[in-house]
Amino acid sequence: xxxNPVKINGENxxxxxxxxxxxLASANYDTxxxxxxxxxxxxxxxxxAEVVLEAGxxxxxxxxxxxx
Amino acid sequence: MACDKIPSREEFRRALVQKQGEEIxxxxxxxxxAICGVGGLGSNVAINLARAxxxxxxxxxxxxxxxxxxxxxxxxxxxxxxxxxxxLVENLKEIAPYIELEAYDEKITEENIDKFVANAxxxxxxxxxxxxxxxxxxxxxxxxPQKYLVAASGMAGTDDANSIKTRKISxxxxxxxxxxxxxxxxxxxxxxxxxxxxxxxxxxIIRIIAGLEV
Numbered sequence: 001x002x003x004n005p006v007k008i009n010g011e012n013x014x015x016x017x018x019x020x021x022x023x024l025a026s027a028n029y030d031t032x033x034x035x036x037x038x039x040x041x042x043x044x045x046x047x048x049a050e051v052v053l054e055a056g057x058x059x060x061x062x063x064x065x066x067x068x
Numbered sequence: 069m070a071c072d073k074i075p076s077r078e079e080f081r082r083a084l085v086q087k088q089g090e091e092i093x094x095x096x097x098x099x100x101x102a103i104c105g106v107g108g109l110g111s112n113v114a115i116n117l118a119r120a121x122x123x124x125x126x127x128x129x130x131x132x133x134x135x136x137x138x139x140x141x142x143x144x145x146x147x148x149x150x151x152x153x154x155x156l157v158e159n160l161k162e163i164a165p166y167i168e169l170e171a172y173d174e175k176i177t178e179e180n181i182d183k184f185v186a187n188a189x190x191x192x193x194x195x196x197x198x199x200x201x202x203x204x205x206x207x208x209x210x211x212x213p214q215k216y217l218v219a220a221s222g223m224a225g226t227d228d229a230n231s232i233k234t235r236k237i238s239x240x241x242x243x244x245x246x247x248x249x250x251x252x253x254x255x256x257x258x259x260x261x262x263x264x265x266x267x268x269x270x271x272x273i274i275r276i277i278a279g280l281e282v
Contacts, residue, residue, distance in 0.1 A: 033198040035205045040238040042209035060237050062205070067224040067251035068109040068196035068262070 004055030016055040021048040024061070035062045077166050084121045092278045093121055099277045102126040102188035104176055104204055106152045108257070109220055110194030111142035112266035113273070118160045120274060124168035125160070127153045128184050130175040140259035176200075181207050185215070190273050193219035194266070196251070209241060216276045220244045223265035224251035226258065234268045236281075244268035 005012040008023070015023045020043055024031055036043045037060040043051055053059065075083075084093045099122055103110045106129040114125055129152040133143045137152075147155040153171035160167055176184055181204070185191045191208050195201050201219060208217045222245035223232060231246040245265050251257050275281045 033202050035202060035209065037209075037238050037241070042206065042213070042238075044210050045206060062219075062221070062237060062243060063247065064198040064201040064205070064219075064221045065224075065248060065250035065252075066196060066198050067222070067249070067257055068105060068107055068194055068201075068220060 006053045006055065006057045006059060008059045009061055015053050016057075018053050019049055020051045020053065020059075023053060024048065027061075029061060029063065033064045035064075036060070037062070074165050080164075080166060081121070088120065092274070095278045096121045096274065097123050099189045100124040100126065100187060101190045101192055101273055101277075102128070102185045103192045103194055104128050104184065105193070105195040105200075106156050107131065107137065107194065107196055108140045108259075108262040109196075109223075109266045109269065110192065111152070111156055112263050113192055113194055113270045114156055114160060115142050115163065116267065116270035117273065118164040118167050120270075121164070122167065122277075124170070126170045126172075126184055126188055127156055128172045128174060128176055129153045130173060140257065140262050176204060178203060178207050181211070185212065188215070190216040190218060190276055192269055192273060193217065194269070198250075205241075214240065216240045216242075216273075218242045218244065218269050218272045218276070220265050220269055222246040222249045223261050224257050225249035225254045225261070226256050227261070229260070229264050232261065232264050232268060234272050242272050242276075242281075244272065 006015040039058055103114050106127050131152050133147045133150050133152055133155050143155050151173040153173050157169050157171045193204050205219050234244045237243050
């Protein structure tokens with residue numbers, strides 16, 4: 001485990017160096033059903049492939065399920 | 069005894085102050101909330117906010133009232149087939165005759181979203197479709213980072229009431245629900261669980277407007 005991991009949804013994940021798109025694919029997220037906040041700011045979907053996660057980042061992946 | 073005369077605006081306000089206090093009433097009577105989707109979540113959020121004395125609601129939904137909605141949404145048998153936004157205006161006017169309402173029988177997209185949310189102090193995401201939820205949340209957070217947004221995810225199924233929670237995700241973004249109970253993966257969509265989630269959204273909106281969320 002990376003000594004300075006990325007915190008994703010409250011858990012330490014060795015994802016530093018990955019792009020957001022790479023991380024989301026590795027964790028099986030459907031990008032049409034989520035919102036990603038990195039250090040309390042929204043990451044536009046168009047930027048998922050270019051934003052690289054850094055050690056110490058705090059990321060929240062909000063996953064939307066059906067019903068309302 | 070039925071009341072055959074609608075009480076005056078002042079009488080309504082006095083009654084609200086008696087139950088909610090002057091400070092909260094004063095904040096609510098100046099606030100506008102856009103409710104995106106007026107089905108199980110949105111129709112219940114709207115009724116909560118109307119009763120509480122919100123100044124104005126913007127109601128948006130492209131759908132019409134269906135028989136299968138009556139089990140959990142705030143519509144009547146006589147309204148089956150009527151556009152939901154229009155039916156809700158009728159019902160809200162009976163509850164809160166002095167509320168200001170804007171109703172749109174339209175589908176919200178990334179292109180037209182400004183028309184519905186630009187003038188709102190708080191945006192309430194109350195869709196049922198997860199891709200629509202994601203579209204709205206991303207669009208509001210990207211275009212209006214200063215606006216408050218209250219969204220919902222996960223209120224299907226038969227889990228107990230306490231699994232539904234409100235979480236503050238970032239400075240202006242709140243998420244209600246259990247985060248996982250997907251209607252497409254289970255049979256039940258029970259009125260109490262949907263209403264609990266709607267009540268979480270409505271209370272969060274009231275707390276934001278009243279300045280209690282800091």
